[in-house]
Amino acid sequence: MPFDRALRPSQAGAGYILKKSSELEDNLHDIQGNVLRGYRLPFAAYLFFDFPGSDEGRAFVQSIAGHPKLTTAAIWETDAATGEKIKPEVTLNFAISFRGLVALGIPQSRLSKFPRAFRLGMSAHAADLGDTEESAPRNWQRGLSDASISAIVMIHAKNDGARRNLVVAVRQLAKNAGISEVAKLLEANALPGAKEHFGFRDGIGQPSIEGSPFTDKPGMGTPAPGNTWKPVKAGEFILGYEKESTAQEIPAEIRELCLNGTYLVFRKLQQNVGAFNQFIERASRIAYGSDAPGDQELIAAKLVGRWRNGNPLILSPIGNDPTPASDNDFRYNNDRNGKKCPLGAHIRRCNPRDALDGGDTDVRLHRLLRRGLPYGPHVDDSSDAEERGVAFFAMNANIERQFAFVQQNWVNNGEFAGLGNEERDPIVGANTSGRFTVPGASRFPFVPGLNRFVTTRGGGYFLEPGIAALNKLASK
Secondary structure, three states, X not given: OOOXXXXXXXXXXXXXXXXXXXXHHHHHHHOEHHHHOXXXXXXEEEEEEEOOOHHHHHXXXXXXXXXXXXXXXXXXXXXXXXXXXXXXXXXXXEEEOHHHHHHOOOOHHHHOOOOHHHHHXXXXXXXXXXXXXXXXXXXXXXXXXXXXXXXEEEEEEOOHHHHHHHHHHHHHHHHHHOOEEOOOOEEEEOOHHHEOOOOOEOOOOOOOEOOOOOOOOOOOOEEEOOOEEEOEOHHHOOOOEOOOOOOOOOOHHHHHHHOOOEEEEEEEEEEOHHHHHHHHHHHHHHHHOOOOHHHHHHHHHHHHOEOOOOOEOOOOOOOOOOOOXXXXXXXXXXXXXXXXXXXXXXXXXXXXXXXXXXXXHHHHOOOOEEEEEEEOOOOOOOOOOOOOEEEEEEEEOOOHHHHHHHHHHHHOOOOHHHOOOOOOOOOOOOOOOEEEEOOOOOOOOEEEEEOOOEEEEEEEEEEEOOHHHHHHHHHO
């Protein structure tokens, strides 16, 4: 059964008033720090644990809740000399799966009130997400599924030493509590130029959150009249706040466990760089009759919707401007036919901006906060001898309406924006001998033989609780 696509009426419960986005800043101390901002720290480690019982689980959660490195969204202090915010040397954050809540002994009467997608887990609806064939759960890394993981601990650090020290400390806390790791430690590191393994600058198109105190850039919101941008209401990402929609709100039975939290989507995505490079070389010959480096770069940019330095095709459709005026302040309203940026390009699918018939309202209902870093060795050639990819994290208040909707209807729906049923997202789509349309091709505009460049190696859905909720979980 596919995920629900219809928006359901509010079931917030009598007497409960959603917080306004303007109240967000008053609650920063109760929101985990990686939700409202990307730390942009270059070293990360992710640990995956299973709880054998409620006593062990609560002991571990209690140790995390009281840890001095547990990081909130509170505003960092300012360096008097430079005027810049002082980043912590290392950060610690925590999320729990439905399996983990069951292990903690949360009563069934309360467990049943959590959203269906969270209760069932990612692997239960893998086919709906495009996780088939080599991406199917049966092929995932051992133990790397919310069917096996009770909790995930996320560490980010300025240097490798700080990361390793905190990994050792967390493992000791787990040992003291009597719990063990269920999957291999996943380490991730920022690549030169803030790029991912395909060579493109990453982490650009984040949504702007209404009420957030953190600085936004033009283009981070959704299109508004007067060539301005409107932030997305806080409740689309933080549980307990006003939303863009009337989708189901937090049931009273689980409200104290959810307020100021978010639902975390984790996916370990392996990138096949060799296949990607081979495809752009072949596509260049088909579309332009040439495999010259310039034509290959143009094909690569059309697949993504940006040049490798992050410059969007909408602003520079022919040649790559080495110093773009903006990397995110653009719209698609003057490119309805996709001549500048292909209709099926990766960034156009993941954030259609003003390109859909329903306008920006449709887009505001399906935005995601994206976090994560590349894992695996950084090499400049096409060797795939060692696994590499992205430790992908997304945060949303409604897994079905946000992450799952984007994955089903924009990434893997061949009819997206009126395209034929052979076209899916060329970068992360579940492609099996599909095709990609190259607008403006001088030779042949339809390039066949598009296969997967990204394989799912694990994943799951987690609740990343607020700090008060984390303490409640530790004490129940």
